[in-house]
Amino acid sequence: MHTIQEQDQIQIAVTGTLDNGAVFMENGVDDPLVITVGSGTLPPSVEARLIGKSIGDIVKARVSPDEGFGPRLKDLLHKIPRSHFQERTIPKPGMLISQKVTKDGIEHTVPATVLEVDESTVLVDYNHPLAGHHLSYTVNIMAIEAPRGQTINYGQQ
Structure with a gap:
């Protein structure tokens, strides 16, 4: 089974919440987010946790304000x-x-x-509305595509 590598394009259902439970981001299974791993669409530590994961895996990560949208100034x-x-x-x-x-x-x-x-x-x-907040992400991996020009051989290591 293919696992996620840097530059793979993946489809994910993702929910982002604040510590008080407020949802700041949500893309469900009916409207997945398509990202290229390593492109910076999500915070670096979240994208790093996706490496080596497979379709169906769920990744949870909590991001500090410094990695998210910075401190409130x-x-x-x-x-x-x-x-x-x-x-x-x-x-x-x-x-x-x-x-x-x-x-x-x-x-x-x-x-x-x-x-x-x-x-x-x-x-x-003028602070970003999410500045100063810890951000929690729950990511459900729905599909994996290899970088352009490469092929994924499903079922083979």
Whole structure:
């Protein structure tokens, strides 16, 4: 039976959860995720645990914030004047907004989450929503394809 190797393309059913049980990612058996092992689609330690596994195997892995989306950084919290927002866009806590920022002379559009709104300012968080969280993955291996140009001989070692 073929086992997963680096650069194999695989189909997986994957569920990602936070420590509180909240699901942040889910691709079930009816809508599998197709990845190339080693491409960085999943965190490196999760992809590394897939090596040597076979169809039907279930892999569980817990990822630290450093390997996931990084720690929550206080310097990514910014107060923006409420006047910056157009009349038709009334920011509310929890709202996801896009903001233009300039870094190294290049303008980027980045997402931010509105945390607080008062009379004159809006507190926004530019951290990734999953930053600072441990992430748990459960991966069910559904299919394995060899890298392009190679053949898998099922039933042979």
